[in-house]
Amino acid sequence: xxxxxxxxxxxxxxxxxxxxxxxxxxxxxxxxxxxxxxxxxxxxxxxxxxxxxxxxxxxxxxxxxxxxxxxxxxxxxxxxxxxxxxxxxxxxxxxxxxxxxxxxxxxxxxxxxxxxxxxxxxxxxxxxxxxxxxxxxxxxxxxxxxxxxxxxxxxxxxxxxxxxxxxxxxxxxxxxxxxxxxxxxxxxxxxxxxxxxxxxxxxxxxxxxxxxxxxxxxxxxxxxxxxxxxxxxxxxxxxxxxxxxxxxxxxxxxxxxxxxxxxxxxxxxxxxxxxxxxxxxxxxxxxxxxxxxxxxxxxxxxxxxxxxxxxxxxxxxxxxxxxxxxxxxxxxxxxxxxxxxxxxxxxxxxxxxxxxxxxxxxxxxxxxxxxxxxxxxxxxxxxxxxxxxxxxxxxxxxxxxxxxxxxxxxxxxxxxxxxxxxxxxxxxxxxxxxxxxxxxxxxxxxxxxxxxxxxxxxxxxxxxxxxxxxxx
Numbered sequence: 001x002x003x004x005x006x007x008x009x010x011x012x013x014x015x016x017x018x019x020x021x022x023x024x025x026x027x028x029x030x031x032x033x034x035x036x037x038x039x040x041x042x043x044x045x046x047x048x049x050x051x052x053x054x055x056x057x058x059x060x061x062x063x064x065x066x067x068x069x070x071x072x073x074x075x076x077x078x079x080x081x082x083x084x085x086x087x088x089x090x091x092x093x094x095x096x097x098x099x100x101x102x103x104x105x106x107x108x109x110x111x112x113x114x115x116x117x118x119x120x121x122x123x124x125x126x127x128x129x130x131x132x133x134x135x136x137x138x139x140x141x142x143x144x145x146x147x148x149x150x151x152x153x154x155x156x157x158x159x160x161x162x163x164x165x166x167x168x169x170x171x172x173x174x175x176x177x178x179x180x181x182x183x184x185x186x187x188x189x190x191x192x193x194x195x196x197x198x199x200x201x202x203x204x205x206x207x208x209x210x211x212x213x214x215x216x217x218x219x220x221x222x223x224x225x226x227x228x229x230x231x232x233x234x235x236x237x238x239x240x241x242x243x244x245x246x247x248x249x250x251x252x253x254x255x256x257x258x259x260x261x262x263x264x265x266x267x268x269x270x271x272x273x274x275x276x277x278x279x280x281x282x283x284x285x286x287x288x289x290x291x292x293x294x295x296x297x298x299x300x301x302x303x304x305x306x307x308x309x310x311x312x313x314x315x316x317x318x319x320x321x322x323x324x325x326x327x328x329x330x331x332x333x334x335x336x337x338x339x340x341x342x343x344x345x346x347x348x349x350x351x352x353x354x355x356x357x358x359x360x361x362x363x364x365x366x367x368x369x370x371x372x373x374x375x376x377x378x379x380x381x382x383x384x385x386x387x388x389x390x391x392x393x394x395x396x397x398x399x400x401x402x403x404x405x406x407x408x409x410x411x412x413x414x415x416x417x418x419x420x421x422x423x424x425x426x427x428x429x430x431x432x433x434x435x436x437x438x439x440x441x442x443x444x445x446x447x448x449x450x451x452x453x454x455x456x457x458x459x460x461x462x463x464x465x466x467x468x469x470x471x472x
Contacts, residue, residue: 009039020045028052038071044078051079054088054108064092076100083125085109107131108158114142121150130158130183137170147174158183158216165195165219169202178208183216192219193253197234204237213271214246221252228253232261239268245301250278257308259291266298275299276306279339279367285310293356296330303332308339314352315343324355335362338384340371346383350390358395363388 012021021042027050030040040053069092076082076097085101086108087094094109095116106128107120113134120126129151138146151157157179161167168184184199186192196219203215215238221228230253238244247269249255255277265275275295285308292309296302336357343349353360365384371377 004036006036009036009042013039013042023047026050037068041071041075041078044075046079046081048079049081050084051075051082052084052086054086064089069093069096072097073100111135114138118142118145121146124153126151127153128156129154130156131160133159133161133167133171135162135167137167143170143174146171147176150175151177151179154179156181158185160185160187162187163190163192165189165192165199168199169195172199172202172206175206177206178211180211181214181216182207182212183218185216185218187220189219189221191221191225193221193225193228193230193251196230196251200234201237204240207241209240210243212241213243215241215244216246216248216250218248218250219252220250225253230255232257235261236264239264242268243271244269245271246274247272248274248276248278250276252280254280255308256286258286259288259294262287262291262295262307266295270298271301272299273301274304275302276304276337277308279306279308279337279370285339285341289314289352293325293328296333296356297325297328300330301332302330304335305333306337306339309341311338311341311343311349314348315345317348319348319351324352328356330357331359333357333360335364336360337364337367340366340374340380342376342380343383343387346386347390350387350394353387354391354394358398360391360395363391 011017013019019042023045024047025043025045026047028040028043028048029052030037068089072087072092072094073096077100080101081103082101083103084106085094085098085104086106088108088110092110093112095113098104098107098109098112098116099119102123103125104120104123105125107126108128108130109132111132111134112120117131117138120129120131154177157177158181159168159171163186165186168186182203184203196217200217230251232255235249238247247265257277265272287307287309289309289311290313292307295305295307336353353363363384365387366374366377366381368377368381371381
């Protein structure tokens with residue numbers, strides 16, 4: 001992409017060029033910097049239906065001022081047919097421009113006024129709205145007006161505020177809507193996390209129970225209160241949304257989940273496809289593998305899950321020759337994240353996960369962005385990377401076994417030889433002291449060993465010879 005000099009823009013705005021430059025233009029994406037912002041009017045045409053100004057170059061430190069707002073208002077009058085509007089300019093207020101458009105279907109913008117909110121709420125065509133609330137809670141008069149039939153066609157509503165949850169609470173308190181997707185974000189929050197249960201309660205009352213499919217709750221408190229936590233009961237109002245397919249909770253606190261609430265979620269949301277609780281610095285792993293399996297059993301469409309699991313019951317037992325849970329296998333799950341659980345035996349964990357979710361493509365734990373400074377990060381991060389690697393390997397082995405059964409044993413030796421003669425040497429499987437297997441004796445730095453063997457990059461050291469009795 002090439003940015004034009006200011007002289008070129010000036011030339012284009014003068015004769016012999018006629019305006020608008022592209023009279024039949026219906027969609028415009030503007031990516032120039034603030035200095036050339038005023039030339040956007042060269043493309044203003046009554047036929048324009050899509051105006052995207054969300055990627056302006058960060059040219060100067062000055063904000064979107066009165067002149068730019070005036071220019072945007074002029075554009076709104078020159079382009080009365082705009083139905084899709086996206087705007088992301090630091091400090092930009094699009095309130096006046098928005099109130100000039102009556103055919104809007106999609107709006108993604110920054111902070112807007114109460115008057116603009118009321119205007120948008122009465123548009124029968126508006127289906128997508130992403131905006132930022134004013135810094136102070138909306139007035140009682142605006143709340144009263146929002147009690148009427150508003151946002152009647154809204155499907156995707158994303159509301160953001162800065163500082164505290166109060167503006168969000170005030171906005172949703174009297175609202176009655178039926179969106180499919182709803183997102184609530186608090187940035188630079190100050191003690192906002194403890195107020196999240198009240199917001200969830202407001203959402204359950206504001207949104208039609210049969211329509212809501214996706215919920216995103218995001219709060220970033222600054223500074224972070226490491227002792228803050230949210231009890232499982234906070235999410236119970238969401239159980240009324242029977243068609244929920246996605247729940248994302250990103251808060252800077254410990255979400256206290258347990259087996260009982262996981263079971264409630266599983267039964268309440270049978271159509272669930274994504275369940276995500278943001279990994280936090282101090283996690284309470286009170287959810288057992290049994291509850292995890294129960295979640296999978298009740299939610300056959302679950303594709304992605306991030307739940308904090310305590311794997312001690314699986315980690316403390318040898319791998320059983322009996323297939324767990326009578327052969328239950330969840331085919332949809334493709335990615336899983338488990339917080340920061342400490343484990344000793346990656347192979348045992350991998351065998352269990354691979355059995356109940358054979359199509360998993362990605363397993364994450366001990367996110368470096370959160371836990372890199374933890375004294376045990378290297379050790380447990382490496383072990384979980386091995387879990388991920390083993391699960392993928394087990395999947396390949398199952399595919400090979402299915403192929404062998406379909407093709408029969410005849411010629412299997414020749415097929416194996418032909419496949420591997422020119423691809424390297426297959427290393428023998430070695431049995432280590434704790435009964436678990438490793439290929440070629442190499443598992444890198446994250447196997448059943450401890451961080452004390454960091455000086456040995458390729459040589460496997462049995463787990464029992466390295467881990468002390470005090471080590472978890």
